Structures are given as structure tokens and as C-alpha cells.
Amino acid sequence: MPLPFLTADRAFDTADDVALPYDDRDLWRRPYRPGPWRVGTAALALLLASFVLFAAVIIGATGSLSSAASVFAVALVMIACALRLLRMGTWVSARGVRQTGFLATRTVAWEQVASVRTTQQPVRWLGLPRTVQGQALLLARQGRGTDVLPPLMTTHNADFLGREQAFDRAADTVEAWADEYRRG
Numbered sequence: 001m002p003l004p005f006l007t008a009d010r011a012f013d014t015a016d017d018v019a020l021p022y023d024d025r026d027l028w029r030r031p032y033r034p035g036p037w038r039v040g041t042a043a044l045a046l047l048l049a050s051f052v053l054f055a056a057v058i059i060g061a062t063g064s065l066s067s068a069a070s071v072f073a074v075a076l077v078m079i080a081c082a083l084r085l086l087r088m089g090t091w092v093s094a095r096g097v098r099q100t101g102f103l104a105t106r107t108v109a110w111e112q113v114a115s116v117r118t119t120q121q122p123v124r125w126l127g128l129p130r131t132v133q134g135q136a137l138l139l140a141r142q143g144r145g146t147d148v149l150p151p152l153m154t155t156h157n158a159d160f161l162g163r164e165q166a167f168d169r170a171a172d173t174v175e176a177w178a179d180e181y182r183r184g
Contacts, residue, residue, distance in 0.1 A: 026095070029091060031170050037159075038085060042083075042086045043082075046082045085102065088102060097152065097177070099152055113178055116174060121135075123136050127157060127158065132156055137151055
């Protein structure tokens with residue numbers, strides 16, 4: 001079963017000289033592949049969910065069906081959380097840039113974007129409170145003054161920890177989308 005949200009399009013692997021290598025730019029696309037920390041955490045959650053599903057089957061066969069249903073519901077919540085974890089990240093299309101978090105999604109239209117730039121600053125390590133020095137891709141909206149948005153992506157988040165080149169390529173791609181659609 002193909003999972004289009006798990007991988008970036010193959011166009012990034014083949015078209016290094018083209019900043020926007022997509023045929024259909026109206027679709028939301030992630031300009032990078034999810035990192036090993038994000039995929040590994042989701043895989044462990046799915047593995048744990050499989051054990052919980054197995055426990056639900058055993059409880060259903062030997063015990064009450066209401067207990068089995070509640071354990072089955074826990075497994076479904078774990079699966080939904082793992083899939084949402086894989087969906088997190090920065091997405092781009094001709095309409096704007098979208099930052100998908102675990103609980104909330106924020107979309108900014110290209111007309112509202114003042115600038116997209118990479119800067120050196122303290123960033124959170126894997127989303128934890130601890131900060132380290134790294135790079136962040138920041139988005140500034142027009143007419144917002146000192147409105148501070150969280151970084152679109154950093155070198156120390158679950159997608160780019162230990163993958164500096166992937167961060168540089170993804171940041172350059174998001175900046176190219178911003179340059180293309182802010183002009184138009």
C-alpha cells in the first residue's frame with residue numbers, strides 16, 4: 001500500500017537543477033523525506049500497537065468483549081498517533097506553506113509571506129526543552145510586525161538531526177517555492 005505522505009516525490013532525486021520539479025504544483029508536498037528519528041519512533045509505536053491488538057484478540061477470546069473493545073480502542077489511538085507523527089512537517093504547494101504539527105496545522109498563503117530565510121540560532125533538540133545551536137528556517141508574515149512564528153524546520157528536529165545536507169536542500173527548496181509564488 002503506497003503511503004504518499006511518508007516519502008517525498010522522486011523528482012527531488014532526479015532533478016537537482018530545477019528548484020520546483022513538480023508537474024502538479026497544486027498538491028501539498030513535503031520537499032524532503034522524513035528523518036530516521038521520526039520514522040523509527042512511528043515504527044516503534046506501530047510495533048507496540050501490534051502487541052496491544054494481539055492482547056485485544058486474546059482478551060476477546062478469553063474474557064469480556066467490553067474489555068477487548070477498550071484495548072482495541074487503545075491500539076487504534078496508538079496507530080492514529082503513529083500516522084500523525086509521520087505526517088508532521090513542512091508542506092508546500094502553489095497555495096502556500098503548511099506546517100503540520102502533532103495536534104495543529106498552520107497554513108500561510110504565499111501572498112502573506114514577507115520572507116523565508118535560514119538563520120543560525122538556538123533550536124530545540126528533537127522538540128524537547130533543551131536547546132542547542134543550529135539552523136532554522138523562519139517564515140515572516142507581512143504586516144505582522146513582531147509576530148513570532150515557530151521555525152518551519154530546524155537542523156535538530158526529528159527529520160534533520162544528523163542530516164545537514166538534507167536540511168540545506170529542503171530549506172533551499174522551500175525558499176525557492178516562496179520566491180516563485182511571492183513574485184506571482
